[in-house]
Every structure is written in structure tokens, then in C-alpha cells.
Ligand SMILES: Nc1nc2c(ncn2[C@@H]2O[C@H](COP(=O)(O)OP(=O)(O)OP(=O)(O)O)[C@@H](O)[C@H]2O)c(=O)[nH]1
């Protein structure tokens with residue numbers, strides 16, 4: 001029988017943080033960096049945790065913050081945004097799919113992680129992506145993607161298409177109500193500008 005346990009989780013961390021004015025994974029909340037908060041949480045429930053950086057020089061800045069079990073990846077196709085990070089990770093993870101998270105959502109809840117794992121158990125072999133939706137709008141960077149779509153992403157990138165939403169519209173995705181996955185919606189809160197940090 002197919003193993004339906006979702007074992008891999010990936011944090012996308014290769015952005016430039018232009019609006020924030022700094023590298024967002026290194027922002028601090030309650031004395032810990034965002035990347036530590038998120039990866040510590042993921043390590044509780046996933047046997048494989050990876051972080052995708054834009055390049056090795058960025059990865060160096062995080063070296064002392066990551067548990068030794070965390071896999072450090074760098075973009076195979078640099079400078080093409082989150083879709084490039086997803087592309088890289090899907091070629092490197094050991095499982096058949098992974099939960100992706102952005103590095104700027106430190107409030108992600110354990111309940112959300114467990115509900116996504118449950119969703120994969122139930123519908124993982126029926127679709128290429130499992131996508132939370134809020135008011136009908138997808139949350140593509142808090143979603144599960146199958147390694148099966150890697151070639152498709154390659155095709156999109158070859159056409160210079162970088163929008164994750166275009167990916168979602170061209171694959172078989174199962175959409176779930178975000179509120180049923182995290183009734184607080186805190187998991188989806190992200191920080192883009194300095195003023196967002198005043199919470
Ligand atoms: N691996 C990888 N991750 C990326 C890339 N671009 C963005 N991300 C990540 O995708 C997530 C969402 O991106 P944004 O919210 O736009 O973050 P950002 O690009 O750092 O910020 P801006 O420069 O202000 O757009 C964040 O976790 C980013 O680190 C990329 O080229 N490669």
C-alpha cells in the first residue's frame with residue numbers, strides 16, 4: 001500500500017525582502033528568528049525539513065540558526081521567485097510531496113501542520129497540490145505540492161512564467177477552506193513591510 005504519510009516540509013527563504021528592507025527569515029520575534037521559529041515547529045512533525053535559499057552566500061548567514069538535520073538547498077534557477085524555490089525542492093526531497101511554507105509566517109500553528117498532514121493522508125494520491133483558500137483565494141505558499149509537477153514547473157519557467165497562481169490553474173489541485181485548517185488564520189499571517197511587525 002502506498003505510504004500516505006507526508007514526511008517533507010520546505011521553507012522558501014530566497015526572497016530579497018525588498019519591501020521589508022531586510023532578509024525576512026532573519027527577523028526576530030520573541031527573541032528568536034523567524035527561520036528558527038518555523039523550522040523548530042516543522043521538525044516536530046516532519047522527518048525531512050529543508051530550507052531553500054537563493055544562493056550559498058545567503059545560506060551562510062543562516063548557518064548557525066539551523067538544526068544540523070535541516071537540509072540546506074539553493075535555487076537551481078536563480079532569481080525567479082517562489083516558484084523557483086518550489087522547483088528546486090521538488091527535485092531534492094526524498095518523499096513524493098512536501099508542505100511548503102514561506103519564511104515570513106512565524107505564527108504558523110501546530111494545528112495547521114497536522115491538518116495539512118491529515119489532508120494529504122486523505123487526498124494526497126488524488127491531486128497534485130493541496131491548497132488552502134481564504135475567501136476563495138488560494139494560499140499557494142502554504143500548500144502541498146507533489147514531485148510529479150516538477151517538469152510542469154520547468155515548462156512554466158522556460159516560458160518565463162513565474163506566477164504560482166498560474167501553476168495552480170494548470171494542475172489538479174484540491175482546495176480546502178483555510179478556516180477549517182486553522183480557525184485562527186494565524187498560520188497565514190505574513191510580514192512584508194516594517195509596519196506589519198507592529199502587532
Ligand atoms: N527560494 C526562493 N524563495 C523565494 C524567492 N523569492 C521569494 N521567495 C520566498 O517566497 C516567500 C514569499 O515571497 P515574498 O513575500 O515576496 O518575500 P520577498 O521576495 O523576500 O520580499 P519582497 O522582496 O518584498 O518581494 C518568502 O518566504 C520568500 O523568501 C526566490 O527567488 N527563491
Ligand SMILES: [Mg+2]
Pocket residue numbers: 015016
Ligand atoms: Mg517577493
